[in-house]
Amino acid sequence: MDRFTIILWIVTALLFIFSLFKDRKKTVKALKMATGLGKSMLVSILSIIFLIGLILAVIPPATIAGYVASKNEFLATIVSAFFGTITLIPAFIAFPLVGTLVDAGVAVVPSVAFLTTLTMVGIVTIPLERKEFGSRFTLVRNCLSFLFAILIALLMGVFL
Amino acid sequence: MKILKLIKVNFFAFLVLLAYLVLMIFNRNLGIDSLKNSQYYLKEMIAIMPPIFILTALLDLWVPKETILKYLGTGSKVKGVFLSFLLGGISAGPIYAAFPVCVMLHKKGASIRNIVIILSSWAVIKVPMLLNEVKFLGVHFMVIRWILTVIAIIVFSWITSLIVKDKDIPEADIELPLLAINSKACIGCRLCTKNYPQVFKMENGKATIIKDYKTLDEDLISQTVKACPANAISYNPETND
Numbered sequence: 001m002d003r004f005t006i007i008l009w010i011v012t013a014l015l016f017i018f019s020l021f022k023d024r025k026k027t028v029k030a031l032k033m034a035t036g037l038g039k040s041m042l043v044s045i046l047s048i049i050f051l052i053g054l055i056l057a058v059i060p061p062a063t064i065a066g067y068v069a070s071k072n073e074f075l076a077t078i079v080s081a082f083f084g085t086i087t088l089i090p091a092f093i094a095f096p097l098v099g100t101l102v103d104a105g106v107a108v109v110p111s112v113a114f115l116t117t118l119t120m121v122g123i124v125t126i127p128l129e130r131k132e133f134g135s136r137f138t139l140v141r142n143c144l145s146f147l148f149a150i151l152i153a154l155l156m157g158v159f160l
Numbered sequence: 161m162k163i164l165k166l167i168k169v170n171f172f173a174f175l176v177l178l179a180y181l182v183l184m185i186f187n188r189n190l191g192i193d194s195l196k197n198s199q200y201y202l203k204e205m206i207a208i209m210p211p212i213f214i215l216t217a218l219l220d221l222w223v224p225k226e227t228i229l230k231y232l233g234t235g236s237k238v239k240g241v242f243l244s245f246l247l248g249g250i251s252a253g254p255i256y257a258a259f260p261v262c263v264m265l266h267k268k269g270a271s272i273r274n275i276v277i278i279l280s281s282w283a284v285i286k287v288p289m290l291l292n293e294v295k296f297l298g299v300h301f302m303v304i305r306w307i308l309t310v311i312a313i314i315v316f317s318w319i320t321s322l323i324v325k326d327k328d329i330p331e332a333d334i335e336l337p338l339l340a341i342n343s344k345a346c347i348g349c350r351l352c353t354k355n356y357p358q359v360f361k362m363e364n365g366k367a368t369i370i371k372d373y374k375t376l377d378e379d380l381i382s383q384t385v386k387a388c389p390a391n392a393i394s395y396n397p398e399t400n401d
Contacts, residue, residue, distance in 0.1 A: 004252035004288050005207050012211035015218050026221050033217035037260050038209065045205055045256060047173040053198030054179060057190050088254065095289075099296030112305060119283040125256050127172040132259045133266075133275075136328040137320075141276055144316040152308045159304050 044128040076110035084117030113153035208253035229269030244274040248281030258282040273321035345392035355384040
């Protein structure tokens with residue numbers, strides 16, 4: 001567990017104990033609510049997790065890097081943005097990966113496009129997002145995030 | 161029948177399961193690799209989600225609606241934007257961990273714009289991530305990307321709030337069921353579907369609740385509850401005291 005997760009646990013535990021002292025009934029209700037929330041999301045989250053595992057096995061990030069490196073910059077940007085969209089990679093894998101991309105001579109623009117869509121846009125999380133926020137919100141947020149990810153990447157190309 | 165219904169409700173999960181089955185039959189090694197890959201995410205989920213759910217429930221019960229409305233509502237302006245970035249930036253876990261938190265905040269009056277900011281910054285500008293970024297891509301790279309991303313989020317969260325309205329987002333069922341029908345008691349008289357067709361419908365001779373009804377008219381619903389001859393409808397308006 002990283003430091004932030006540990007802090008999250010500590011903060012939650014402290015608030016929970018505080019809540020328990022202040023109002024026992026309310027805290028029990030909160031626990032019930034938390035379990036209900038967990039149950040309602042469990043199947044969706046498990047599906048997301050196993051789908052990510054599958055995608056990473058079928059299209060390993062290294063293959064993506066190799067493919068992108070051999071293309072021209074425009075095509076590479078679009079392709080890497082799309083690859084970033086379908087997968088969801090933890091930051092501690094994504095940054096070294098993008099680092100190696102840049103070191104290997106892949107231009108900044110596709111690398112950044114990959115990095116941003118990787119975390120902000122997620123095809124795999126769309127079913128869950130739709131369930132929680134509705135179709136319209138999900139569609140608009142993901143499309144805008146994708147467009148702006150490419151915009152960020154293009155601007156990075158100008159500044160670096 | 162039951163199996164079909166189960167598949168319909170968990171269609172996405174069913175597809176993933178099917179993909180694994182196909183993979184296990186035709187390319188066993190790849191299937192095993194997939195499971196191994198999933199392990200990391202599974203651990204991440206177990207580490208993150210329990211405290212997130214408890215925190216969400218605690219905040220829901222302790223923080224009054226007015227407070228959320230004041231700090232994250234449509235009227236909160238710059239303060240709300242700043243707070244949303246802070247909330248997303250210091251958080252732990254993948255983007256889906258932000259979903260229950262944001263649903264709860266929206267239910268309590270946070271604006272769509274601020275919800276988008278929290279979700280996006282939760283995903284992309286986390287503090288531990290920034291340190292990692294410096295390590296592999298350099299300070300220069302990180303600072304420029306950070307600034308650009310923050311500006312982008314400010315702009316597209318605003319655009320989102322122009323296109324998506326509060327009514328587009330389904331009511332959170334974070335509270336225990338607000339409205340429920342005891343189908344064993346229901347005698348199928350159709351009174352409720354006549355009284356309030358936006359909320360009730362008939363299915364296989366029994367009344368059911370239309371899942372995505374938008375709002376509940378207080379008068380109409382209590383009238384409908386009273387009208388039911390079998391007392392099969394239960395309605396629990398907000399019990400937050």
